[in-house]
Amino acid sequence: MSGRKSKGNRSSPGKFGEAPATFRVELGERIRWLLDQFDNRVEAADVAGVTPEHLASYIAGRAKPPFELIARLAAAKNVSLDWLASGEGDPQADRDEPDGFVAIAVERDAEAGPGEDSVLFSTAFLRGLGAADVGSLRIVVQRGAANEPVIRDGDLLLVDTAADRIGRDGLYVSLRNGRYFVRFVETAPNGTVTLKSRNPEYGSQTLTPEEAAQLKIFGRVRWRSGPI
Numbered sequence: 001m002s003g004r005k006s007k008g009n010r011s012s013p014g015k016f017g018e019a020p021a022t023f024r025v026e027l028g029e030r031i032r033w034l035l036d037q038f039d040n041r042v043e044a045a046d047v048a049g050v051t052p053e054h055l056a057s058y059i060a061g062r063a064k065p066p067f068e069l070i071a072r073l074a075a076a077k078n079v080s081l082d083w084l085a086s087g088e089g090d091p092q093a094d095r096d097e098p099d100g101f102v103a104i105a106v107e108r109d110a111e112a113g114p115g116e117d118s119v120l121f122s123t124a125f126l127r128g129l130g131a132a133d134v135g136s137l138r139i140v141v142q143r144g145a146a147n148e149p150v151i152r153d154g155d156l157l158l159v160d161t162a163a164d165r166i167g168r169d170g171l172y173v174s175l176r177n178g179r180y181f182v183r184f185v186e187t188a189p190n191g192t193v194t195l196k197s198r199n200p201e202y203g204s205q206t207l208t209p210e211e212a213a214q215l216k217i218f219g220r221v222r223w224r225s226g227p228i
Contacts, residue, residue: 024061030084031070032059033091037077047076047133075135078102102126104158106139107180119156129158129222136162138219140173140180147182150198156225157182163220166193166212171221180218 038044041052048055048069057063074081083091103118119139126134142155151157151171159173166172166185174181183195191209207215 021061024064026087027065027084028059028061030087030091031055031065031073034073034077034079034084035059037079044073048073049133072133072135076133100124102134104134104137104139106141106156121158129160131160131162131222133162136160136219137222140182140218142182142224143180145199146202147184147198151182151224157221158223159219160222161219164217166215166217167220171224173218173221175216175218182221 035041035044035055038047041055045052045055049072050069054063058065070084071081073079074084079091080089083089100123101120102123103120106117106119121137123134126137131137138159138161140157140159142151142153142157145153157171157173163172166187169186170184172183172185174183183197186194186196188194191212192206193209193212193215194204194206196204
């Protein structure tokens, strides 16, 4: 961060009471520091969901970055949002995560959201799964025998919540009556969607295109735990 001081009566850089232009410039410096934690600007832009040119405009103070964008970048590199906003405190967020790992929250209940439990994953492993944003990943616990023996009761499912629409066929988690509903999804050329259980006792359900459009998708499963 730059050590220069601007004119005016402020005690330290990053204070919320400073002039908007000065705040934006110093915010840009902190964003530059955050982006330098990535291997390159293209990688950072992919995480943020913008172009490298957009990132350059935020660094230069020509544009105001959306909070969601900053939050994605900060989560990917374990950087404190408080520090990004004010310039005070430790740039690194207060987490007990070893280098090269990230904690993914476990969602015990669809209505309650993430709990206090989490599971550590290697960031290299997560990149290999094809998830667009580490911050969008959640752990859901399989409940019931609908997908046995492929997926057993109690298995952990790593869900990419950014995939909240049915694309190509795969294992998806939807929300029904406040509960998670895990099914293998197959799409047909006519627009129908079939939800399949791996346990033959549970059968399958075929939805019309209109019914499929009303399905509330929580995300797509990228990985599961459990015995092989």
